Amino acid sequence: MAAIEIYDTTLRDGTQAEDIAFTLEDKIRIAHLLDEMEFHYIEGGYPGSNPKDALFFEEVRKKPLKFSKVASFGMTRRVGGQVESDPIINSLLSAETEVVTVVGKSWDLHVRDALRTDPEENLRAIFESLEYLKKRGRMVIYDAEHLFDGYRANPEYCLKTLKAAADAGADRIVLCDTNGGSLPSFVSTVVKIVKEAVDVPIGIHTHNDSELAVANTLAAVEVAAVHVQGTINGYGERCGNANLVSIIPDLVLKMGHEAIPRKHLKRLRELTRFVNELANMPDNKRQAFVGESAFAHKGGMHVSAVVRNPETYEHIDPELVGNHRRVLVSDLSGRSNILYKAQEFGIDIDSRDPLVMEIL
Template sequence: MTRTRPEGTPLGDEFHVYDTTLRDGAQREGISYSVADKLAVARLLDSLGVGFIEGGWPGALPKDTEFFARAASGELELKHAALVAFGATRKADTQAAQDPQVRALLDSAAPVITLVAKSDRRHIERALRTDVPTAAAMVADTVRFLVGEGRRVFLDAEHFFDGYAHDPETALRVLDAGVQAGADVVVLCDTNGGQLPLGIAETVAEVGEKTGFRLGIHCQDDTSCAVANSIAAVQAGASHVQCTANGYGERAGNADLFGVLGNLVAKLDMPVLPEGAIGELSRVSHGIAELANIAPDPHSAYVGASAFAHKAGLHASAIKVDPLLYNHIDPALVGNDMRVLVTEMAGRASLELKGRELGVDLAARPEALTASVDEVKRREAAGWSYEAADASLELLLRRNAGEADAESAVFSLESYRVIIDHAPDGSVVSEATVKLHVGGQRVIATAEGNGPVHAVDAALRTALRPHLSWMDEVALADYKVRILAGAHGTDAVTRVLLDSADGAREWTTVGVHENIVEASWLALTDALAHKAYRVRTETKG
């Protein structure tokens, strides 16, 4: 059957990267996109170069209807992708041309339409409450009508793998009804997510051999195999793969778009994205996570902050010789970076690499390197943690390297005191007094806060503000407290991680002590020392 390609269909049609973040991905618990969010997600996906963006179910959901209306009005200009409307076949007791939901698919103005149809006899008979011939007729009539209206149609064969195992004749009959009516692709859906890679590959290969149809794959992640299943299907002959950004989706989620793309491009050398677009993988992943209001998973393959982070000293020794010895690809290929984490597991190579990353050359200073390794191991044993506190680690390394200017004190502490006042009306106020020596002057300042740490921070700022022009630039971005395991109740050792920001950059410092105020004080003073070092360095530069 020969058909004219509808307007909006991508020219490079050998392989389809199909994203359903805005429909299937939005079924994840906790996600609720506004229409503006959906438009922003679509722009990010288009910038990556995916071929098809499924925008939602117009006619069934008012928000999705509005999304397609705004997209059609010119708010969404896609450079790479075709917009797809998702919906169901006609009802059993009507014709496609008269079915309101089918008409809504046309009204969406989307050039491509994906229809979902049950392909498992049990679902046809129990959920649709009809018979197989009627279900096949519903598919054929709807596809034929939409193709006749100039739309390109894909058919999602829901519950295909379970249905094919139970009754292969019915599953194939549904596919055949769609293709004979004009569907370009029939997508085999592992709707319950229960398949494993070898089984997926066998079924895809077998169905492709029996039918000759163009096959797609849609995998859920209930066995934690959605990415592997998708890749197995592609290797078995599927040329259309459906995914969601960051694996968002119902239950355990869907096949992760970025994991699938990383494997297709970096491992199988398949040119499924525009040239250079694979370098946008990390940026797009994190951008969509922001719009979904979900913290990015640092351990996501390819795009996670920890995807190329190395902790063991043995790894660092090899990486020092050749980074690819312990990285499966160059992280820059997908827009990510390699990091070396420094913990009690670190050896000389780890610290040397980390120092290089932070701008401290320890290779030419073996005594400083030895002292730094010993100090890190000793401190980590006492509860300090440097893998997330680069600013404190940099100060430690510079101090051991003899760069006294790096931690020449912003001030010297004489003493501080904190008083907590529980008033008769039940209010609790903390008051802190700090006594410092700054620039040859003795400075005393007092401030109140809603807690002891807040009060100490406020008093410290009051004391330093007249002496440091940049003091008001530094803001507390985040404050994390952890009671270390193995300690005793309220006597326990406390670790504080402090994120500071000055509008241009963020940095993290750490403090550890039995007293939470002192632990916080150590992190606070490291934060200011690090800022002071940066200011001095920039001034000299």
């Protein structure tokens, strides 16, 4: 199966979540752990928006990453302005990253109501911004903001924005479900259409406002996407971004793709907890794959079956993602729960021992 690029934006998009704030040292530590796990890209921040993000790029150069490529993030030039003198574009160059990610408008509603300009000026801003950065030796990733809403509203203009990015030399075109309202079937349909319209590798960037960010990401990969953006633990604005801690094992274990090396899947639980700790956020015990409850068994019938064959109630071996099986004891327990817990604590007890029935 095709190799899928993993692009982490925890340090930029993830910090837009309510209650999330990382210090500069936090961001450096997270970047180095992601590098150890061989994430392909790490978006370090938006150097044109605040001094801390600009400083991150200075600090990360002092101890270069071994595998991951650091990306700086910005937007297309200002409406009516000159790209050469645009402060955001120049902040991307000042960050001195090999990769730059530029977001631009795909939805004519945003062109009219947010940028307050005409459609042609938006196309010029996309083309000129990306071309300028390409000519200065950068790998350019174009994030097509509100792509799916834009296509729904005005498919012809939406595709024109992508063609402007492709003509300017974009290395990746990333389709963004910025409002998080699309369904997987629609995502699949649009990704197929875009794949036919532009000859550039396609990426996907989804938000979780409809609880579908992971599903929409996988739907895009199934049809054409080879580049996946998301955050650790799904941190992000409003309801969050696509959760890479779920997407990565889905890609590798369920879909057979290469993403991060399989050996690093065992560190996903560690990564989840490390980022939560730095963010001062509690661990989500019910988080898929890595949560404390992800492989917890309570009902007696379930435990009895899992003891005989774990596949009966576990979709993967928990150790593949650094997790472990847990058996709980409650009023729902059966004999197998008691025997399992006894063995766990090193207590030798026979299944026919009257004590087992007394406990039950």
